[in-house]
Amino acid sequence: MKQLLVLIFFIPCFAFTRVYATTSICPPCSHPYDTITYQQPGVCAHCGMTLIGKNQRISKDQKITVCFYLYDGVEVLDFAGPMEVFSYAGFKIITVAKTKAPLLSQGILKIIPDYSIKDAPxxxxxxxFGGSDEVATDDPEVISWIKSRDSATKSYFSVCTGAFILGKAGLLDQLTVTTFHKSITNLQKAVPKAKVLQNVRYVDNGRVITTAGISAGIDGALHLVSKLRGKEVAEAIAKQMEYDKYGPEQGMDLSHQVLPKTQTFNNQP
Incomplete structure (x- = not known):
């Protein structure tokens, strides 16, 4: 009888341990130890990121792709912040400009685009992103190219005055949006059919996310990661980046679903 009781107690515990051992895993950070599983929650022994449930992470084979459209005079942190967030989330990022000629960001950083608008996938x-956004908004060829990609684009993301570019392409009409705090009035004039808010880090309309200026792009990017990868992943990335400012309550989520039914990610959890 005693042996039977021990067996009855041991089997459930063993089963629980086996299941639990496969539920804790490091968020994707593009390192070989992404696949290591742990028997209890905590932090990754290799990179220090907070562990998450294995079912909360999309397979690394199922990449979400992001096009970063850049131009001469683009603000460094506008794109560098979200790039850091998305790369930690395992998104595949490509940089695109009108041509493949090197760009200069804020007169400091030289960028060589991966693609031009002629061959970008x-x-x-x-x-x-913001900066000298008129380089894009005043270029009919660029705006036409953005419009031509609309039917296959699942989500739009703008930082700072990058909202003017989306607005010029007609993508902000009838939406509630935001931008750099000194450009609120100008964006409202440029896109009269939109409602432009101030004092908010980001606004999510479902398919279109706009953020306030510069560092707010990090908040918007973390919000998008939270939608597509899970809240725990976004929080782990914020912690890894030591971005203490992140607070979902500082943004405005107006979407009732991640994306419209006609625009869904096949690899969304």
Whole structure:
């Protein structure tokens, strides 16, 4: 009888341990130890990121692709912040400009685009950023190219005055949006059919996410990761980046679903 009781107690515990051992895993950070599983929650022994449930992470084979459209005079942190967030989330990022000629960001950083608008592949997410945004908004060829990708683009993401580029392409009409705090009035004039808010880090309309200026792009990017990868992943990335400012309550989520039914990610959890 005693042996039977021990067996009855041991089997459930063993089963629980086996299941539990496969539920804790490091968020994707593009290192070989992404696949290591742990028997209890905590932090990754290799990179220090907080562990998450294995079922909360999309397979690394199922990449979400993002196009970063860049131009001469683009603000460094506008795109560098979200790039850091998306790369930790395992998204595949490509950089695109009108041509493949080197760009200069803020007169400091030289950028060599991966593609031009002539050969850029389609991506799930299209992202634009602030700075000398008139370089893009005043270029009919660029705006026409953005419009031509709309039917296959699942989500739009803008940081700072990058919202003017989406607005010029007609993508902000009838939406509630935001931008750099000194450009609120100008964006409202440029896109009269939109409602432009101030004092908010980001606004999510479902398919279109716009953020306030510069560092707010990190908040918007973390929000998008939270939608597509899970809240725990976004929080782990914020912790890894030591971005203490992140607070979902500082943004405005107006979407009732991740994306419209006609624009869904096949690899969404």
């Amino acid at each position: 389609q991506t799930d997410i299209f992202a634009v």
